[in-house]
Amino acid sequence: GESVGLHLPTLSVQEGDNSIINCAYSNSASDYFIWYKQESGKGPQFIIDIRSNMDKRQGQRVTVLLNKTVKHLSLQIAATQPGDSAVYFCAENSGNGGATNKLIFGTGTLLAVQP
């Protein structure tokens, strides 16, 4: 079945360093991916998305890389700040319409930024 998983449940980084959060997906038919940030007690906040016709997409301080060969997605955060501390999770969509056209969410990685 479909699944989205994360390699590391917790990632601790020093303020100012770059962070890399990884996500493995199992469904090779997935062609749309989203990264979300969730702070404690709040709803998920959209960070960046990417479609399978791209390998890389950049936003403000964030970059998403997609490796379809090994079914791997990563989120890179440059110059990590204390405000980046949160749970990050990826979601995939492999649907072709109807009930299959939905996001499948991973369990998340906790990013802890040390001052």
Place this chain on the structure above:
Amino acid sequence: DGGITQSPKYLFRKEGQNVTLSCEQNLNHDAMYWYRQDPGQGLRLIYYSQIVNDFQKGDIAEGYSVSREKKESFPLTVTSAQKNPTAFYLCASSINYGKNIQYFGAGTRLSVL
């Protein structure tokens, strides 16, 4: 939270009681969703609605009901048939039911008394 308002923020349910969680969006989005979030698990889809007056069961619809009488509103009722309702409930919307960004509300935390 992206124009999606969930209320209340905290809700307590007594044994045998039905409770309704509110979700309102002013983004003019056609599609709306309800998810349940439990510790250590990914978000699980309860119900979704592609358009007004239409809704479909998600992966864990048992013990829940919804309505979509207005485009901007998608309330979720947690019925007494849901035996383990304690969770964080999240409402989301997207411009349409396709491969698009889903924007989330701030969530409602439901606990059982």
